[in-house]
Amino acid sequence: MLHHTGKYRTYAHNLRLAALLCLTAGFVNGAGFLSFYVLTTNVTGHVALFAEKLAIADFPAAGTVGLWMLLFLGGAMVSSFIIGKVGKEHRFAYTISLCIEIVILLFVAVYGTNMPQSVTNTRLLAGCLLFAMGLQNAMVSMVSGSVVRTTHLTGIFTDLGIDLSALLQINKTEDARLLRQRVFLRLAIIFFFFLGCVTAAYWYPVFKLKEFFIPAAILIVVMFYDIFRFRIHKVVLRLKRR
Numbered sequence: 032m033l034h035h036t037g038k039y040r041t042y043a044h045n046l047r048l049a050a051l052l053c054l055t056a057g058f059v060n061g062a063g064f065l066s067f068y069v070l071t072t073n074v075t076g077h078v079a080l081f082a083e084k085l086a087i088a089d090f091p092a093a094g095t096v097g098l099w100m101l102l103f104l105g106g107a108m109v110s111s112f113i114i115g116k117v118g119k120e121h122r123f124a125y126t127i128s129l130c131i132e133i134v135i136l137l138f139v140a141v142y143g144t145n146m147p148q149s150v151t152n153t154r155l156l157a158g159c160l161l162f163a164m165g166l167q168n169a170m171v172s173m174v175s176g177s178v179v180r181t182t183h184l185t186g187i188f189t190d191l192g193i194d195l196s197a198l199l200q201i202n203k204t205e206d207a208r209l210l211r212q213r214v215f216l217r218l219a220i221i222f223f224f225f226l227g228c229v230t231a232a233y234w235y236p237v238f239k240l241k242e243f244f245i246p247a248a249i250l251i252v253v254m255f256y257d258i259f260r261f262r263i264h265k266v267v268l269r270l271k272r273r
Contacts, residue, residue, distance in 0.1 A: 057227020071160035073183035074242040106165025135163040136247040143240035191217040
């Protein structure tokens with residue numbers, strides 16, 4: 032999923048990446064909202080909230096919301112900087128961003144479970160999740176060539192509407208096949224994000240903040256997927272030769 036970039040990247044790579052990382056983002060979105068009453072995977076709603084706090088002169092709250100938006104931006108910048116420095120063609124460039132995200136999710140799960148209840152701690156953990164989702168969104172966008180975005184659905188629904196309209200009007204068989212692939216990919220993104228949200232909401236009464244161990248585990252699978260798949264393929268080839 033992360034090993035192939037550019038012309039070597041296929042539709043199947045993007046579909047697998049979308050399934051696992053949209054599931055992760057949906058999980059973080061659902062668990063984050065139930066834990067902190069904050070949307071932790073995008074900044075669209077925070078812009079309105081920021082403006083509202085400024086309008087009523089609640090500057091401390093406006094500062095917090097502004098900081099959350101900057102943290103999402105900062106996560107995207109850090110991820111992009113790492114990938115740019117290491118090189119887009121190197122798989123480990125994306126692995127570094129994933130490792131940072133995993134550490135953040137584990138921190139939220141462990142510290143959040145044992146932290147004293149306070150407004151400051153709640154804002155801190157929400158900010159950590161926004162930074163992590165900024166990391167993920169930039170990383171996925173760069174590895175997939177901006178084909179897959181995992182942390183929010185506004186643009187995905189817009190693109191899906193455009194593609195469905197084009198599919199109804201198209202005549203060429205090859206173009207229709209590519210359009211159907213794009214439609215299916217966008218539907219997969221929506222489905223797995225929604226599945227992550229629903230699963231997080233269903234399990235939240237039992238696990239509370241420990242739920243964040245689950246998206247961390249999914250990211251570990253993503254990180255080692257290519258290595259395991261390659262080794263399994265080699266074992267299968269050896270068995271066939273025998």
